[in-house]
Amino acid sequence: MTFEGAAHGSVTVRAPGKINVALLVGRLMDDGYHDVATAYQAVSLFEDVRATPADDVSVSFAGPIATEDLPTGNDNLAVRAARLLARETGHDGGAHLHITKRVPVAGGMGGGSADAAATLVACDALWGTDCGRDDLLALGARLGADVPFALLGGTAIGTGRGDQLSPALSTGQFHWVLAVSDTGMSTPSTYRALDAHRERHSADISPASPAPTVPDDVMHALRSGDAVALGEALTNDLQAAALQLRPELGDTLELGEANGALAGIVSGSGPTIAFLVSDVESAIDLQVTLSAAGHRALRVTGPVPGARILEA
Numbered sequence: 323m324t325f326e327g328a329a330h331g332s333v334t335v336r337a338p339g340k341i342n343v344a345l346l347v348g349r350l351m352d353d354g355y356h357d358v359a360t361a362y363q364a365v366s367l368f369e370d371v372r373a374t375p376a377d378d379v380s381v382s383f384a385g386p387i388a389t390e391d392l393p394t395g396n397d398n399l400a401v402r403a404a405r406l407l408a409r410e411t412g413h414d415g416g417a418h419l420h421i422t423k424r425v426p427v428a429g430g431m432g433g434g435s436a437d438a439a440a441t442l443v444a445c446d447a448l449w450g451t452d453c454g455r456d457d458l459l460a461l462g463a464r465l466g467a468d469v470p471f472a473l474l475g476g477t478a479i480g481t482g483r484g485d486q487l488s489p490a491l492s493t494g495q496f497h498w499v500l501a502v503s504d505t506g507m508s509t510p511s512t513y514r515a516l517d518a519h520r521e522r523h524s525a526d527i528s529p530a531s532p533a534p535t536v537p538d539d540v541m542h543a544l545r546s547g548d549a550v551a552l553g554e555a556l557t558n559d560l561q562a563a564a565l566q567l568r569p570e571l572g573d574t575l576e577l578g579e580a581n582g583a584l585a586g587i588v589s590g591s592g593p594t595i596a597f598l599v600s601d602v603e604s605a606i607d608l609q610v611t612l613s614a615a616g617h618r619a620l621r622v623t624g625p626v627p628g629a630r631i632l633e634a
């Protein structure tokens with residue numbers, strides 16, 4: 323992914339947020355991660371990262387949802403991505419990363435992961451470090467489970483931590499309406515709530531249990547571009563845990579499903595609710611209804627491409 327002309331200028335890369343149209347959560351592994359099987363769909367809500375040459379690595383935010391609370395130090399995922407790439411390639415220099423934020427923060431849509439993916443591609447081009455796609459995917463996996471998918475985009479199955487990807491077939495465009503919460507949720511907390519629930523109910527998930535797999539009906543609905551079938555097949559093992567932590571999300575789901583959605587699902591670890599609708603007209607209607615009820619509602623489509631250079 324080299325871009326030689328960018329040696330002294332700046333590089334802007336766009337990476338998408340995601341919806342898990344299926345998320346099956348298996349056992350808790352020794353590394354603190356769960357063995358998952360997920361079907362990712364990249365959607366048209368994008369993070370743009372502009373990387374400009376600098377002595378060190380730094381970050382700033384702009385855009386409709388940028389807030390003061392976002393971390394700007396070494397715990398920022400984009401900063402970590404740039405530092406990791408520099409370390410692994412022996413690059414001596416830095417970059418200023420200017421991020422236009424659109425994916426809800428801590429919303430279950432992989433916004434920080436998109437920042438990390440875009441940063442890897444942008445800095446690789448800016449610095450001429452010439453990492454191939456496989457190397458970037460491997461670096462991405464070290465930053466977070468969702469990062470490789472933000473690089474790849476489209477539709478893909480993720481296994482292991484969710485970072486072992488294989489592209490999946492998908493036809494046409496799916497239309498979604500997102501109900502976005504003002505307050506985010508912590509991903510580890512949602513996983514922990516699921517574990518606690520399983521423990522209370524003595525769920526039998528042991529190292530000997532079979533690894534989770536994405537159900538055939540999900541794969542078939544994606545392949546045939548059948549929104550009605552996909553609506554019936556949407557599944558998320560983290561949904562009950564997210565609803566337990568945020569009971570009001572249940573009301574949001576009911577509201578959307580009573581107002582034209584084919585189905586609604588908690589996106590990843592929550593709290594964003596993603597409603598699948600049959601076409602753009604239904605999407606507009608549902609967006610109006612949700613907005614009138616006081617929700618922040620966005621319309622998106624998927625699948626869309628993974629991290630790509632917009633400008634260099």
Ligand SMILES: C[C@](O)(CO)[C@H](O)COP(=O)(O)OP(=O)(O)OC[C@H]1O[C@@H](n2ccc(N)nc2=O)[C@H](O)[C@@H]1O
Nearest residue numbers: 354355356358466467468469483484509510513590591
């Ligand atoms: C909920 C999803 O967004 C669905 O795609 C992902 O599973 C989470 O991906 P992510 O936010 O990129 O996750 P990471 O930043 O790598 O991990 C944060 C934390 O989430 C939990 N985690 C994450 C992924 C996974 N397969 N099992 C887990 O238990 C772990 O507590 C981990 O420490």
Ligand SMILES: Nc1ncnc2c1ncn2[C@@H]1O[C@H](COP(=O)(O)OP(=O)(O)OP(=O)(O)O)[C@@H](O)[C@H]1O
Nearest residue numbers: 398399427428429430431432433434435437468509
């Ligand atoms: N570049 C970044 N943008 C947003 N949050 C970041 C970033 N870097 C680190 N963070 C921290 O990570 C937390 C979760 O961020 P993020 O928006 O990626 O959550 P998420 O979309 O729910 O993640 P996922 O869906 O991958 O589980 C934030 O609350 C913030 O403290």
